[in-house]
Amino acid sequence: MKILTGNDLTSGDVIWWTGDGWSRHIEHAVDVDAHGEAIAAQEEAARRVNAPYVIQGEMTEAGPRPGHIKDRIRAVGPTVRTDLGLKPADPSIGEWVI
């Protein structure tokens, strides 16, 4: 699958395209297929996202999983400060990233 991601313009938070908007949670990401670049351009022009880009990912039982470790770290926060991430209580988060 292809996933569209970027950072929220105002907060800088990592965000994922959900089909009709943006979410901070990778679980909400959808396959943008060949439409990623067009959506990115439209959303960037509307100032809803900063520095958007399309990544390769896969749909797993646990939901969308970015193909590269960099984007998996973006999805959950620093591996060395899981208390600051979106899933501070999830003990499996390290395995998901690596």
Add this chain to the structure above:
Amino acid sequence: MYRYDDYDQAIVDARVEEFRDQTNRRLAGELSEDQFKPLRLMNGLYLQLHAYMLRVAIPYGTLSGRQMRMLAHIARTYDKDYGHFTTRQNLQYNWIKLADAPEILAQLATVEMHAIQTSGNCIRNISSDQYAGAAAEEIEDPRPWAELLRQWSTFHPEFIFLPRKFKIAVTASEVDRTAVKLHDIGLQIHRNAAGEAGFRVFVGGGMGRTPMVAPVIREFLPKEQLISYLEACLRVYNRFGRRDNMYKARIKILVHELGADEYRRQVEEEFLHTRTLGLDAPMDEFDRIAAGFAPPAFETGLSDEIDQTSPAFARWVGNQVAAHKTPGYAIVNISLKPTGGIPGDASSAQIDLMADLAEAYSFDELRITHAQNVVLAHVKKSDLFAIWQKLDAAGLATPNLDLVSDIIACPGLDYCSLANARSIPVAQKIAERFADLDRQRDLGELKIKISGCINACGHHHAGHIGILGVDRKGEENYQLSFGGSGAEDASLAKIIGPGFSEDGVVDAVEKAVDVYKALRSDGERFLDTYRRIGEAPFKEAIYG
């Protein structure tokens, strides 16, 4: 400490308002990201993996308790309650909101701080010796010259758009705590045969993709000619430095390709011209700056005795306290490297505590080191026990300065958008592997430096043991190198062989340390043994 004059304050205040307006225009859609990005970067605001990151300049690593407390306030109010001290003696916040950035800069300006020129192809924060003004062996305090260079380079119209970023260090000691030979320009104050103090000028050092130890371009430069000479150095670079390829754009490439002799010739030719332009600071202006660095009012008649009946305190004194030039005083090194912790990170509460200690015990002054630690430079020996107790209670008394667990690590892939691999977890695992303090003390000085990409913010080229994280087909992989030094015996580390996984590199480090322990001679550091016996025994132990 140097205090802003009206001009300093006015330009910083004006810059804050300019950036506030630029930010508002960006948020209102009047500026695109392409237009805004260079503006925010020139104010230290990056976009990193998780959020905007703000890099705050700490000129030559020196700041007051009030300034330190402001850093804690910003971390607590606008970030996630901590900050990260960097290898350029700066501080980074990792979770800044764009809309808050102008107000943060405004608050920094109230304590004479800013984030100007902490990014971009300009002259960056001038770094210096954390023992400045305290070390017995230094010729003079180098920071007035660093401050002069800060003022000269701030908004210098000719050097705002250099081919690449530009880093300058200033020291006045033969014991190099600044990595002076690994800077674009390194300035070392020394004495000539006539006993006069002047600058030895190194040009063209650096780490990054193409590491180089800088050659000496001027053995002796009269101090009062510093600005006109640096103008000449920068002009030759600005004219001939490559702008077509960012990987070949640093001055080290120019000096290397021209050769030191030809670069020197061109600089001297340019210098004949720049000397006539009246660029050098009037000495009365320098004296005004230097007055801000006058030695504090040290007490006399103090005892040099330290009651070390507490073993834990004695261990801390033995490793973290350095000799001061004034009887009865000492230099305290505060470790930001607790076992298993994140190198350089400090919580707001810890930052506040260090500010308190500086105000109470060290003439209201702190120093940030390029090794990501903090120094109280002027402490009475009779106060050491009280300071240690407070540091220990706050998790800031790990006695590991320059030992195997005092690791420099860049933020790596946990935070940085340029990184290829994580640095911090490797540092944590090595520190945990060698957690036994007796073992660390037995191993002695051993500087491990870790970078998460080729840009080398973690100074891996200058590590006795250097580790570089790379991306190998989407997997983190770590190259191990030996023999680097950022000190007066500067050298570049050499890759030992194929890379390792995260756990594998920790094992490899331990094997290398075992080789050192088995083959060292009396008094040899890891680096000395490596230089004496070469890489073969290490390679055999690691790969054999």
